[in-house]
Amino acid sequence: RRERLVVLTPRAISLQRWWRVVRGDKIARKLRSVVDRASAEHRSLVAELLALRAACDESAARQAGPQAGPPGRASGAKRFEMWVSLQVGLPEEAEQPPAFTGTQVFSARSAVLRRAGGYLLDFFGDSANVGCKTDGGHYRIERSWKHFEAVLDYVRDGSCALPAAYSPKSQDNRRASSEEEELREFVREAGFYRIRPLLDLATSRLLHCRYSSPRMLSLLAERGLL
Numbered sequence: 001r002r003e004r005l006v007v008l009t010p011r012a013i014s015l016q017r018w019w020r021v022v023r024g025d026k027i028a029r030k031l032r033s034v035v036d037r038a039s040a041e042h043r044s045l046v047a048e049l050l051a052l053r054a055a056c057d058e059s060a061a062r063q064a065g066p067q068a069g070p071p072g073r074a075s076g077a078k079r080f081e082m083w084v085s086l087q088v089g090l091p092e093e094a095e096q097p098p099a100f101t102g103t104q105v106f107s108a109r110s111a112v113l114r115r116a117g118g119y120l121l122d123f124f125g126d127s128a129n130v131g132c133k134t135d136g137g138h139y140r141i142e143r144s145w146k147h148f149e150a151v152l153d154y155v156r157d158g159s160c161a162l163p164a165a166y167s168p169k170s171q172d173n174r175r176a177s178s179e180e181e182e183l184r185e186f187v188r189e190a191g192f193y194r195i196r197p198l199l200d201l202a203t204s205r206l207l208h209c210r211y212s213s214p215r216m217l218s219l220l221a222e223r224g225l226l
Helices: 002-063 110-115 118-124 148-157 179-192 196-210 214-222
Strands: 083-088 104-109 139-141
Touching: 002 118, 002 179, 002 196, 083 110, 104 110, 104 148, 110 118, 110 148, 148 179, 148 196, 179 196, 196 214
Parallel strands: 083 139
Antiparallel strands: 083 104
8 A cells, every 4th residue: 555655646746736827727718818809809990090090081181182172162063051950870771779760860060061071071171962862851971870979079169078987767778888888989989980180089098998007198108198
């Protein structure tokens, strides 16, 4: 029996060492998986923000070119009315949250919309679009209306309330969302309309919401995102 203990004890010690290695490897793999997932999300976010910023800059450069100018100056060209109404909403067949289906109608001065640049200048700066109204007399924008009121506030006044986290109320079909989720949606809207100052404002809030590390924020600033 003593001889068996002499033989088995080193085997048991080896088995324990092997098991520690296996467990350590499992933990390391899990840790790597978490890190890789976080890194992938970070890279995806940075790439999206840089792409939105580049689109805004390209649009601004194009609109500032020699052929850009106030609409309707050519003789006989049609002009937009001083006040226009916008029907904003995704098509019925598009996938969208139940709380934001359908369309909403907003009104604004056409000159103010043109002054915003980007998408709004492209549309309301082209006299060929003057007659592109719905049967109800609205200009159609096929985009979710969820954040459009805030975008329009910024276009009119140069400031707006950025979205916050949302907690559903009773009999509410809108799902709960974090501040980061809401801000990321809003950043995409600012990018769609190619309003660079609004994009910068929302991007700064989003990055400060997502990252608490001063070092990370410094690195993002070096990338031109802050």
